[in-house]
Amino acid sequence: MVSLETDLDRIAALAEQRRDDNRAFAHFIDIMWEREGRSDAELDALVEQIAADVSRAIDCTRCANCCRTLTVGLEPDDVARLAAGTGASAPEVLARYVDRAAGAALGEWATLRGVPCPFLRDNLCSVYAHRPLACLHYPAFTPDFRWLLDYILEDAGRCPIVFNVIERLKARLGW
Numbered sequence: 001m002v003s004l005e006t007d008l009d010r011i012a013a014l015a016e017q018r019r020d021d022n023r024a025f026a027h028f029i030d031i032m033w034e035r036e037g038r039s040d041a042e043l044d045a046l047v048e049q050i051a052a053d054v055s056r057a058i059d060c061t062r063c064a065n066c067c068r069t070l071t072v073g074l075e076p077d078d079v080a081r082l083a084a085g086t087g088a089s090a091p092e093v094l095a096r097y098v099d100r101a102a103g104a105a106l107g108e109w110a111t112l113r114g115v116p117c118p119f120l121r122d123n124l125c126s127v128y129a130h131r132p133l134a135c136l137h138y139p140a141f142t143p144d145f146r147w148l149l150d151y152i153l154e155d156a157g158r159c160p161i162v163f164n165v166i167e168r169l170k171a172r173l174g175w
């Protein structure tokens with residue numbers, strides 16, 4: 001069993017060192033899956049099992065690195081969610097927290113204004129039950145892990161869950 005790495009500085013350094021190795025690993029998975037005719041569903045199930053184990057072992061409240069460093073993409077439904085979470089009206093949420101122009105530049109409906117996130121308080125999410133859908137699903141590995149992998153690897157140096165899932169998957173697949 002590969003041990004868990006949770007130190008953020010070390011994860012950032014290791015992910016940088018392993019950038020080329022991670023790209024090669026993604027290519028290796030592609031070749032293995034095509035050659036052996038394996039299904040994407042099989043790979044998704046394996047990754048989900050590893051991700052569940054890793055997520056259980058990592059305390060996000062001691063990390064919050066995603067909340068401190070990521071720009072959060074928003075969907076229209078997030079306005080009502082954030083209104084419920086903050087007690088503000090939908091127009092107030094739109095005016096204070098939603099940046100349509102920044103979202104358009106990234107191909108999103110909108111983004112949340114501010115990095116670190118304005119809802120982060122003492123390493124905790126102050127709107128947790130009503131957090132944006134992107135936060136609710138972060139980090140997402142499936143469906144279609146194989147096709148998302150290049151994108152997922154961009155966060156290997158940021159998110160301990162992502163870093164450790166990739167390292168455990170390497171071990172499971174004999175990399």
Ligand code: SF4
Binds near residue numbers: 064159160
């Ligand atoms: S999702 Fe990843 S980056 Fe965000 S708090 Fe949890 S471990 Fe940290």
Ligand code: SF4
Binds near residue numbers: 072124126128
């Ligand atoms: S809304 Fe909450 S979970 Fe999402 S980035 Fe902000 S603090 Fe983190």
